[in-house]
Amino acid sequence: MRIGNLDLERIFPFITRIKENFSWETVTESFPIIFKGIGITLGLTIASFAVALLFGFVWLLLRKIPFKPLSWLFTWIMEFIRSTPPLVQLFFLYYGWPNVPVVGVTLDPFVCGVLGIGIHFSTYISEVYRSGIESVDKGQWEAAKALNYSAGKKWTKVILPQALPPTIPMLGNYLIIMFKEVPLTATIGVIGILQLARDYGAQYWRYLEPLTIVALLFLVMSYASSLIIRRMEKKINERTGKKPAGTAVQ
Amino acid sequence: MTNPIVTFRDVHKSYGDVEVLKGIDLDIAPAEKIALIGPSGSGKTTVIRTLMTLEEPTAGIITVDGQNLWQMEKGSKMVRANEKHLRSIRGKIGMVFQHFNLFPHMTNLENCMAAPIHVKKEDKASVRKRSIEMLEKVGLGDKLDNYPNQLSGGQKQRVAMARALVMRPKVMLFDEVTSALDPELVGEVLEVIRDIANEGEMAMVLVTHEMDFALDVADRVIFLDNGVIAESGKPAEILQHSDNERLQSFLHRFRSTS
Numbered sequence: 149m150r151i152g153n154l155d156l157e158r159i160f161p162f163i164t165r166i167k168e169n170f171s172w173e174t175v176t177e178s179f180p181i182i183f184k185g186i187g188i189t190l191g192l193t194i195a196s197f198a199v200a201l202l203f204g205f206v207w208l209l210l211r212k213i214p215f216k217p218l219s220w221l222f223t224w225i226m227e228f229i230r231s232t233p234p235l236v237q238l239f240f241l242y243y244g245w246p247n248v249p250v251v252g253v254t255l256d257p258f259v260c261g262v263l264g265i266g267i268h269f270s271t272y273i274s275e276v277y278r279s280g281i282e283s284v285d286k287g288q289w290e291a292a293k294a295l296n297y298s299a300g301k302k303w304t305k306v307i308l309p310q311a312l313p314p315t316i317p318m319l320g321n322y323l324i325i326m327f328k329e330v331p332l333t334a335t336i337g338v339i340g341i342l343q344l345a346r347d348y349g350a351q352y353w354r355y356l357e358p359l360t361i362v363a364l365l366f367l368v369m370s371y372a373s374s375l376i377i378r379r380m381e382k383k384i385n386e387r388t389g390k391k392p393a394g395t396a397v398q
Numbered sequence: 399m400t401n402p403i404v405t406f407r408d409v410h411k412s413y414g415d416v417e418v419l420k421g422i423d424l425d426i427a428p429a430e431k432i433a434l435i436g437p438s439g440s441g442k443t444t445v446i447r448t449l450m451t452l453e454e455p456t457a458g459i460i461t462v463d464g465q466n467l468w469q470m471e472k473g474s475k476m477v478r479a480n481e482k483h484l485r486s487i488r489g490k491i492g493m494v495f496q497h498f499n500l501f502p503h504m505t506n507l508e509n510c511m512a513a514p515i516h517v518k519k520e521d522k523a524s525v526r527k528r529s530i531e532m533l534e535k536v537g538l539g540d541k542l543d544n545y546p547n548q549l550s551g552g553q554k555q556r557v558a559m560a561r562a563l564v565m566r567p568k569v570m571l572f573d574e575v576t577s578a579l580d581p582e583l584v585g586e587v588l589e590v591i592r593d594i595a596n597e598g599e600m601a602m603v604l605v606t607h608e609m610d611f612a613l614d615v616a617d618r619v620i621f622l623d624n625g626v627i628a629e630s631g632k633p634a635e636i637l638q639h640s641d642n643e644r645l646q647s648f649l650h651r652f653r654s655t656s
Contacts, residue, residue, distance in 0.1 A: 287499035294450055294493040295513035295565060296485055305516050309503045 189340035199266025204273035261333035320377030409458030420625035433612035436622035492567030552583030
């Protein structure tokens with residue numbers, strides 16, 4: 149391997165070792181097997197992201213309940229979920245929930261994954277929403293009141309259209325983070341691309357190529373997501389009329 | 399006064415330990431134009447904010463068009479008004495703010511059309527027509543599809559006034575609407591206020607430091623000092639012939655710059 153006059157392989161001998169060890173044949177053989185799991189991996193990420201976005205709002209509402217003891221309870225539950233590892237929560241849902249009295253049921257691993265990761269990250273997303281809402285100028289609330297807006301219309305027509313667009317980049321970040329948490333679900337039996345790669349490795353004693361494939365697939369999915377998020381951000385900013393700085397008349 | 403549109407009876411407002419309004423008694427006649435002046439901290443903004451339901455009085459009664467604003471009947475008792483009651487009365491009052499508070503995510507026309515459509519559920523076509531008329535009246539008929547951040551301060555304030563007027567309130571409140579403007583932009587805003595005042599139909603309360611303007615436009619000038627109404631009367635009396643010491647020393651600051 150050369151760059152110009154530099155023979156990289158002499159400087160970094162491990163490159164030769166990797167080249168000798170990396171089997172392109174394995175790549176072509178294992179790729180279709182691993183790729184079968186892309187539906188599960190991608191589907192789980194998108195489903196849990198949807199759950200997280202939805203429950204993010206639910207936490208906001210629960211914490212605003214006028215009855216202090218209840219709102220305090222829900223705030224505490226939210227903090228608890230935010231502060232414990234998602235893996236622990238996955239295990240709790242899969243192994244522990246069936247044993248809960250009255251409401252306990254056995255949950256399918258995929259459902260556990262969606263709920264576990266979704267609700268865990270909904271607590272972070274709730275904070276993103278909250279910061280967006282608090283960044284809305286206080287005068288907007290007063291203007292809405294002076295114009296006699298009802299609470300519902302005030303939120304949907306005045307506050308949220310200003311609060312949410314700036315949060316989109318952060319929400320996009322969480323989507324990419326959630327992509328990377330999804331492999332945890334392999335521990336409760338969800339067969340995604342990671343688990344398929346490990347199974348292949350266990351069967352054929354070749355781990356390097358399958359795991360490299362998995363890493364690259366995650367890279368492609370994350371990057372594609374970030375491009376989509378960036379485009380959404382542009383579209384929403386156009387729609388809510390954010391003009392570039394410098395067009396103001398003075 | 400027969401049938402005042404707004405009354406204040408012994409209204410008090412405290413923020414924690416600090417009492418800002420110490421017993422305000424006031425009657426406002428329909429279509430009356432009042433200039434509310436006074437030193438900073440005297441409570442003049444608080445007076446109009448309690449009327450606009452942005453602040454709740456700690457004591458006293460405010461009525462609008464004969465109805466008790468902050469209290470309502472529940473069975474045989476009077477209790478603190480709920481949001482439904484407040485909303486039923488609040489529509490009669492409009493306010494223009496010192497810092498405009500236009501909706502940045504809407505064009506000027508949309509800003510004006512927003513409340514009649516979202517709050518009063520009026521027909522979109524007629525709201526649009528009325529909003530365009532109102533924006534033309536304040537001199538911004540050519541800026542319908544611009545966004546607030548593309549306007550100067552004076553233009554923004556005029557849009558804010560159009561927005562409040564489209565709701566056809568019975569009482570319009572102006573909270574130091576020229577105080578945040580560059581001096582050369584103040585005139586265009588005062589012109590619009592003068593036009594509104596000359597149309598005659600609404601009561602107007604202007605919290606202002608523009609003494610000459612108050613002299614010109616107001617039917618009555620009220621001097622608020624330390625949480626109570628210290629003087630109240632015709633502009634000429636108050637601004638030129640008063641023998642109240644506090645008022646004289648307050649006005650003295652404006653004499654040299656007017």
